[in-house]
Amino acid sequence: QSGEVAANPEQYDESYLCPVQVGQTTLNLDFDTGSADLWVFSTLTPKSESTGHSLYNPSTGTKKSGYTWDISYGDGSGASGTVYADKVVVGGVTATSQAVEAATSVSSQFEQDTDNDGLLGLAFSSINTVEPQAQKTFFDSVKGSLAKPLFTADLKKGAAGTYDFGYIDSSKYTGSISYVNVNTANGFWEFTASGYAVGSGSVSGSVGDAIADTGTTLMYLPTTVVQAYYNKVDSADYDSNQGGYTYDCSENLPNFLISLGGKTFTVSGTDINFAPVDSSGETCFGGIQENTGIGMSILGDIFLKSVFVVFDQTQSTPRLGFAAQ
């Protein structure tokens, strides 16, 4: 089988939500290549936390007795609950008995984002949080039945993009796809990014160890790289109150160039201009921030909306393919 599903942006492209049939209900889920749990708001979620969300009703599923899950994300958000087996359909691709993690508790960030009805993890199943036994991701559940064991992400700035499962649609990119091998030891789509440049010109230095993470909004890079970037933005400053680099919204940001698999990709300055820090619209928060304390760089949506990405398990070593959109 193969299929395509829309990835609809929230305000400021904070995250992208995709319609997924879970049991007999369609929910809008955040596809996250940085985690491996498929969890949903449910009729088991306290009403005080689930108002405004679409809810999965576990009555259509088979309860996995004694199984629980509990996940925390890099931004401090999280959720926990119990586990069911049920039908999940993404763009026509069907997992007949997918582990569906029903939330019995969610953090305030999820409670408040009423567009988001849960997450569909697309990292490696080794980091699934279900106890006493880790469960398969949706991709792992259907991988063997896909025309090709791969999926692609084509996210866009302020417009609906797509995730495709089982095939590469050559109309969605230009030029050739350049591939890098993935190290799955940490359960992420993790690879080594090469040189970079600010504005234009030839790349140099090394961004280093990085993950491709559709669930993270921004780009988190080494301090040296981030300082080199904002040195080119006159009004930029590290604002500890905001927790990152801010600048005058009126300023034009430079492009950021990064070399992956021998090919240089350009993230336009307009894409790096993330969002105003408040309603006055005077000061803006940058889409490139420091990876301090994370242990690796994260190429999140700010980067991913500039490229077409293949998450490829056609070979013994998984690989990532990047092409210009």
Ligand SMILES: O=C(Nc1ccc(Cl)cn1)C(=O)N1CCCC1
């Ligand atoms: O929080 C996340 N990533 C993240 C955020 C900040 C930093 Cl420093 C690092 N990573 C993330 O992947 N999600 C998924 C769903 C809600 C949030």
